[in-house]
Amino acid sequence: MHKKIMYYIYLRNNAMGNSKLYKGSLHTIILKLLEENGKMYGYEITQKVKEITNGELNITEGALYPALHKLEAEELLDVEVAKVDNRLRKYYKLTEKGTKETVTKLKELEEYIRNMHTLVNAKWSI
């Protein structure tokens, strides 16, 4: 006898018609969220971003997890595995190097946004 395996396949509806546009900004988002919240796990990050942007920005898992692994490889993040409700969670937090890099990345973002604002001669402000 063996256990009966129940595994359901289901369709996902990631990222519908939500606003695209962003290149290196995913790393910046991750770093900044970790700076503010101390430690977070992947799924939590996707939900947080969705919540903050009222569902306008959806981080796909295919983008998020490789990004987290890369940041970890660059020693900007530390990982800590936890088991909650029999489910795995990988908590990430900034290293010292990561904290410095966050400052740099945020400056670059501001620079970029200022340049774009000037370039398109925007009437709006934030």
Next chain:
Amino acid sequence: MHKKIMYYIYLRNNAMGNSKLYKGSLHTIILKLLEENGKMYGYEITQKVKEITNGELNITEGALYPALHKLEAEELLDVEVAKVDNRLRKYYKLTEKGTKETVTKLKELEEYIRNMHTLVNAKWSI
């Protein structure tokens, strides 16, 4: 007898340590510049961007020309070839479709920037 060919090879120093970061924004920049200036040619666009951003953003030719061709293929731009001082210039201008698309793209950019501003909980404003 044949003419003596004089052709100099030289090194280029495109895009030094200048601010990276931007994905679909190149199309938006091009469209907006054309909206403001009526018609422009490729080289002029690169110089204009450099000028406006004080040299911080340098559009590479390898990105610009394919982008212009793509926008033309999508019928957002019209081309007009001119010869000035025995040198070729290709002037681009917005089509009607292109003018509409410019509005859309600018809205998307604003949306994106607002989202990023909220996400990183920025203290600065523009």
Next chain:
DNA sequence: AATTATACCTAAAAAACTTATGCATAAGAA
């Protein structure tokens, strides 16, 4: 005479995504 600025172009590679899977447990709805 040599270099720099002006002007176009393309192809190979890299970067950063989306899309499409796969696996697994818990909670809630039918």
Next chain:
DNA sequence: TTCTTATGCATAAGTTTTTTAGGTATAATT
């Protein structure tokens, strides 16, 4: 009980958009 949704991790193939690195040519400047 059964099915579905939510929670949680992951990778691989494909696409888009960029960088890097070439190529060709004329005019102006050093």
